[in-house]
Amino acid sequence: MTLTASHRPPLVAEVTAKLRALIHSGEWPLQQRIPAEPELMAAFGVSRGTLREAIKALAHSGMLEVRRGDGTYVRATSEIAGATQRMYQDHSQEHILEVRVGLDTQAARLAARHATAGDIAGMRELLTARRVAWLAGDYAAWARADWDFHVLVAEASANPLLHELYVSFGVIFHNDLLRQQRRGGFNGLPHEGHGELVDAIAGRDEAAAVESVTRNLNSCAEWLQE
Structure with missing residues (x-):
């Protein structure tokens, strides 16, 4: 029996891509706060840790800005x-x-x-x-x-x-x-x-x-x- 590697991207990468698409499409406008964590966790069917890792990746790239005590805001429409x-x-x-x-x-x-x-x-x-x-x-x-x-x-x-x-x-x-x-x-x-x-x-x-x-x-x- 030959095992083949799955081509499905890791879960964090998958959620990151979904968040990126929502920003890039304009569904989440610039300077606006994105939905709260519980809503996103339910929408994507993922844990809080996975969601936070995805948000962290986009915050590092400059697309999102996490404001402590206030929420996460769209800062740019793409990594570039x-x-x-x-x-x-x-x-x-x-x-x-x-x-x-x-x-x-x-x-x-x-x-x-x-x-x-x-x-x-x-x-x-x-x-x-x-x-x-x-x-x-x-x-x-x-x-x-x-x-x-x-x-x-x-x-x-x-x-x-x-x-x-x-x-x-x-x-x-x-x-x-x-x-x-x-x-x-x-x-x-x-x-x-x-x-x-x-x-x-x-x-x-x-x-x-x-x-x-x-x-x-x-x-x-x-x-x-x-």
């Missing part, structure tokens, strides 16, 4: 996003902006090549929502719409790795945007890198798309140095 937050949380706005130059310009170039009509329509809708929120003074909604716009450009690049890398910077870029908004004289509705960018993407003009993004980011860099 958690690692990115740990790596860049102490860096300056200038450093963050320099990283964006590389990601945004490549996303713009590829989006001009691959974006669908649905992508372009979605971008225009987000820019409308962004304008409405800014004019209403709803800066949290403005920042969300602005960020969602740039994420959609990255998604429209048709490069899933670039999109994942871009999303991994989400909390950092989003918080940086809100910090900029609180400084006097900040223009929350620049046409460069937004309206111009969509027009370039719709026109399949890769050079114009990159130029629009570069102008916008250079303007941000100059403003930060003032």
